[in-house]
Amino acid sequence: MLEIPCPWCGPRAEVEFACGGESGPPRPADPGSLDDAAWTAWLWNRTNRKGPHVETWWHQAGCGRWFLLARDTSDDRVLASWPIGATPPPLPEEGA
Amino acid sequence: MSGPFRLAEGGTRLDRGRPIGFSLDGKRFTGFAGDTLASALLASGVRLVGRSFKRHRPRGLLTAGPEEPNALLRVERGPGRVDPNSRATLVELVPGLAASTQNAWPSVRFDAGAIFDRFAGHLAAGFYYKTFFRPGWAWHRLFEPAIRRVAGLGRAPEAPDPDRYLHRHVHCDLLIVGGGPAGLRAARRAARAGARVILADERPAPGGGLADTGTAGPRIAGETAAAWLAGLVAELDRAGEVVRLDRTTAQALHPSGYALLLERVSDHLREPDPRLPRERLWKVRPRAVLLATGAIERPLLFPDNDRPGILLAGAARAFLARQAVLPGRDLVVAAFDDSAYAAALELARAGARVHAIVDPRPEPGWAARTAAEAGLRVLAGWAPVGSEGGPGLRAVRLAPLDAKGRPEARGERTIPCDALLVSGGWTPAVQLWAQAGGAVAWDEAAAAFLPTRGPSWLAVAGAAAGARTLGEALAQADRAVDRLLAGLGFTPEAEPLPPIEEPEPARALPPWATPELWRRDPKATFVDFQNDVSVADLEGAVREGFSAPEHAKRWTTAGMATDQGKTAQPTALALLAASSVRPLEELAPTTMRPPWTPTSFGALAGVHRSDLFRPIRTTPLHGWAAAKGAIFEDVGHWKRPTAFPRPGESLEAAVARECRAVRTGVGLLDASTLGAFDVQGEDAASFLERIWTIDVADLPVGRCRYGLVLKDDGTVLDDGVVCRLAPNRFLLSTTTGGAARLHAWLERWAQTEWPELEVWITPVTEGRAVIAVQGPQSRLLLRRAVSGVDLSAKAFPHMAWREGWIGGVPVRIFRVSFTGELGFELHVPASRAEEVVETLERLAPDLEPTPYGIEAMHLLRLEKGYILVGHETDGTITPRDLGLERLLSSKKDFVGKRSLELPEHRSADRPRLVGLLPVDPTALPSVGGQLVERAEPGTPSLGRVSSAGRSPTLGRTIALGLVRADRARPGTRLLVYAADRPAIEVELCSPCFLDPEGARLRG
Structure with missing residues (x-):
């Protein structure tokens, strides 16, 4: 079980959180102006990379805030977390 | 006295003043306090302790520790206190302990199953896969039941476990697993440096393998091993910040460092304090971990x-x-x-x-x-x-x-x-290291897989790291713990290693290095004792093409027994390499998964059983419903009334009566479990515009609108009613089951995608109770009770809400209906709910307001063809599939809208919601049954039944289903096919079976 650093509450057990999946690009402002390929690419395509991976998490059984968390998918290490809209801390490159 | 093989003196653990009686298969024996079941049996001259899993070969004790593959016994300590598959080497003797052998009938000496050993050639690995796969039906009905009778290890206990199990959550600087010399020395260094230490050791007493050495053991700083160990332990037990746990097994070490330690608290006590738990599961978050887990002999x-x-x-x-x-x-x-x-x-x-x-x-x-x-x-x-x-x-x-x-x-x-x-030779116990994500590599000199790279917070020392001598183990322990302590900010003082008198051992010859021995009779040469895997089985796996370690493991089951092959590895891997002529270093060993040894369900569950298994949510009207004779069912964590059968009335009759009451008089439903959210803020309307499929901005204060919530792929997530309480304030009323999911969804969009919107979302489900008052006489009933509201159809139309009073209780009244009848929902403060419902009943005895449950609610909505999220939707269904295009606003964008334009969502093979009328009006189609043209194998499915019931109003069975849109023409006849039931012919029709014009609703 991971220990997740909530930017508001500090390190807490993973059971308090729900993962919202990989953080993708922002939702297009006018989806109607996109062709099918562009829309479905935004909708479905994720990097799912091996290495540092930025995800959205929700502190469901805590403060109720969504935030961003960087996790290394190769060894499950939690690298950093930060509030929505804040500048992300520098992250190691893939394989580093 | 206690057996022919017991010496007259000696035994570090033995208390000869306390003899203990126990039994094996009903035969009585005597041992001493300090015996394990294994040592007491050995002392009594009992050799045969079980029959092997597959070939029923006689087996005896192989080991003295947790790696024991053979001596698996059923151990009883009294009613309900039964543990199958107990390792005799770990069970400490207590009075009255009754053990029995497993996997043998009629007895372990004369086991009928031993006949299987005669057919060893037919029982080679993969035998099941090859023999029993055809014909298909025979597996479930014939082969599997027969195999289950003769195979399997142990029998599950039948009585409930009377013991208590607790969990403890702790943090520490350093967790050390293994109380041998390396672990003890590291713990003392860490304690002297000021670190908070937990030292967990599986055995009843510390010292590891060194404690088992006698006259031929090493001397340390001029002392015997026992004296040196005693000094170390005494210092640790005096240190303030050290928690030293005996009988405590590290069952799991996760990649995040989270560790699960299982402490056996009271099984070994003669008369345990009843306040003690049987076992305690320590959930540890250490900052660093040192593994001194030793090695297992081959x-x-x-x-x-x-x-x-x-x-x-x-x-x-x-x-x-x-x-x-x-x-x-x-x-x-x-x-x-x-x-x-x-x-x-x-x-x-x-x-x-x-x-x-x-x-x-x-x-x-x-x-x-x-x-x-x-x-x-x-x-x-x-x-x-x-x-x-x-x-x-x-x-x-x-x-x-x-x-x-x-x-x-x-x-x-x-x-x-x-x-x-x-x-x-010895195999380093690197299982926890591998569980935590550490890598291992083959070391030819050690003839073992040794730890290489691992997480920075983890270290390994002693025999687990390949140390062959005590001196080497202690030097490793110092290096490893110093590195971990430095990382934690502690500075241990320099401390010389003690002088040790011990020989330098010669290099061991591993068992696989003597092929002339194991090729003599491969079928009778065993590698994995517990799963009865022989050399011939592993050679056979290679012949069948299963030469990759993961494949060979599954084909032969080597390493898949309850001991996970602790004494079989890396021998099995080495034989695989030899049989497939590959170097061993090219084969990656499979990772042993938690737990390290079998763990009781009780320990894992802790206090979370019976009523504490999961939360039980009851509504403010629970007591009222119970008093009315409700029978309850679980809906998520909620208890909801299924129906209110009267004495002597069947469930089906009660549901029919409740439905009739709503269609002809007035019914009362506890709808408090529906999800409710109060949404406020400058941008509340604009936020809901983006989430709901309907227009929200133009919704007047005092009105409600029903709509859907979609995912951005266009599928239905939930449905619900949006009510405008004030220009910048809304109440959302959503489904019971989807409330938590919808809360996450709303917060997610508000916080992550549109943080610039000023909107505040508050779940208010539990603050109020909701009483649905439904039926043609509902207005009549409310007129007697409600003050301050004009309830006339003109002043209070369908899909509006008003505020008023019932007695002294403030109430919000929503004119909404999930029944198709004239109806209202009363939202009242939770603390006043019973008062309100009793007022309604008191004021209208002549109207006989009838409590109804969720069975009637489902039937009433089915008659109207109203969808139920989770029945008509399954995560793949769009609004168009449901025929709910009218709920899709054309004036704005909303989440999911763009995807509805994709060609995939408009194709003719999309499902379409239809009504299904069974041709035989008494036949009830199975929910989940497939809609087909012919009940023959190979016929493609055209859809499925999503809801079905016996309509009391229509006096026949009805159903809803989702059928390919190009086949969804009214009048089409299809068959409902469900396994093991006769096919039912149905005719497709409109999904609304009652009052399609909505005259009742608007009355």
Whole structure:
């Protein structure tokens, strides 16, 4: 079980959180102006990379805030977390 | 007294003043406090402790520890206190303990299943896969039940477990797993440096393998091992910040460092304090972890290497040191590793007759010379080539090896004996290291997989890291703990290593390095004792093409028994490499998963059983419903009334009566479980515009609108009513089951995608109770109770809400309906709910307001063709599939809208919601049944039944279904096919079975 650093509450057990999946690009402002390929690419395509991976998490059984968390998918290490809209801390490159 | 194989004195753990009676298969024995079940049986001369899993071969004790593959017993400590598959080596003797052997019928001595061993050729690995796969039906009905009767280990207990189990959550600086010399020394260094330490050791007393050494053991700083260990432990027990746990097994170490320790608290106590739990599961978040988990000795490979009486040399040494038990009187020792010489010396000094020590290594080392000087017969260049007996060992066959390692038949000798001690070297216990994400690599010199790279917070020392001597282990422990402490900001002081008198051991010969021994009779040469995997099985796996370790493991089941092959690895992997002619270093060992040893369900569940298994949510009207005779069912965590059957009334009759009451009079439903959210803020309307499929901005205050919530792929997530309470304030009323999901969804969009919107979302489900008042007489009822509201159809239309009073209780009244009837929902403060519902009943005895449950609610909505999220939707269904295009706003964008334009969502093979009328009006289609044209194999499914019921209003069965849109023409006849039931013919129709114009609703 991971220990997740909530930017508001500090390190807490993973059971308090729900993962919202990989953080993708922002939702297009006018989806109607996109062709099918562009829309479905935004909708479905994720990097799912091996290495540092930025995800959205929700502190469901805590403060109720969504935030961003960087996790290394190769060894499950939690690298950093930060509030929505804040500048992300520098992250190691893939394989580093 | 306590058995013919017990010495008159000695035994570090033994309390000879406290004899203990116990039984095996009903036969009574006596041991002492400090015995394990294994040592007491050995002392009593019991050799045969079980039959093997597949071939029912007789088996005896192989080890003295958690790695034991053979001695799996059913242990009873009283009613309900039953543990199948207990390792006899770990069970401490207490009075009244009753053990029984498993996997044997009628008895372990005369086991009918032993016939399976005669057919070993047919029972090779993969036998099940090859024999029983055809015909398909025969597996479930014939083969599987028959196999289950003869196979399997142990029987599950039937009575509830009366014991208590607790969980403890703790943090520490350093967790050390293993209380041997490396772990103890590291713990003392860390404690002296000021770190908070938890030291967990699986055994009843600390000291590890060093505590099991006797006269042939090392001397440390001029002291005996026992004296040196005692000093170390005493200092640790005085240190303030050290928690030293005996009988505590590290069952799991996760990649995040999270560790699960299982402490056996009271099983070993004669009269445990009833306040104590049986076991305690420690959930530890350490900042750093040191593994000093030791090593496991390897058995040897030669024909009939599994006969009772053949055991590991280290185990024999441990039984002698701890409980003063000899494994036999006449011994032969097969020393492929020097540690077996020390065992031979100590057993000889204790009075056993050691007839020969065979060592296949041509150059005897220091240990061999010492044994020879002590008068023992050492046969260098010899090996065991077979065993005799039945079932216990009576003799071993020994042979000299020629220059190529082949046994020479001419020189073969048979030596009578009652025990053969074997040692094929030691396998570092790196399981926890691997669980935590540490890498291992093959080390040819150590003939083992050794830890290499791992997480920075993790270190390994001692025999687990490949140390061969005590001096090496202590030096490793210092280095490892100093690195971890430095990372935590502690600075340990320099401390010299104690001088140790111990020999430098010669290199061990691993069991797989003698192919001439294991190729003699591969079917009778066992690698994985617990799962009965022989050399022939592994060779067969390679022949079948399963030469990858993961494949071979599954084909042969080597390493898949309850011991996860602790004594079988890396031997099985090495045999796989030899059979497929590949170097061993190219094969990656499979990772052993948590738990390290079998763990009781009780320990994992802790207090979370029965009523504490999960939260139970009851509504403010629960007591009222119970008093009305409700029977309840679980809906998520909620308890909801299924129906309110009267005395003597069947459930079906009650549901029909409740439905009729709503259609002709007035019914009351507790709808408090519906999800409710209060949404406020400058941008509340614009936020809901983006989430709901309907227009929200133009919704007037005082009105409600029903709509859907979609995912951005266009599928339905939930449905619900949006009510405008004020220009910047809304109440959302959503489904019971989707409330938590919708909350996450709303917060997610508000916080992550549109943080610039000023909107606040508050779940208010539990603050109020909701009473649905439904039926043609609902207005009449409310007129008597409600003040301050004009309830006329003109002043209070459908999909509006008003505020008023019932007695002294403020109430929000929503004119909404999930029944198709004139209806209202009353939202009242939770604390006043019973008062309101009792007022309604008191004021209208003539109207007989009828409580109804969720069965009636489902039928009423089914008659109207209203969708139920989770029945008509399943995560793939769009609004268009449901015929709900009217709920899709064309004036704005909303989440999911763009995807509805994708060609995939407009194709003719999309499902479409339809009504289904069974041609036989009494036949009830199965929910989940497939809609087909012909009830024949190979007929494609055209859709499925999503809801079905017996409509009391229509006097017939009705159903809803989703059918391919191009086949969804009214009047089409299809069959409902469900396994093991007769097909039911249905005619497609509109999904609304009652009052399609909505006259009742708007009345």
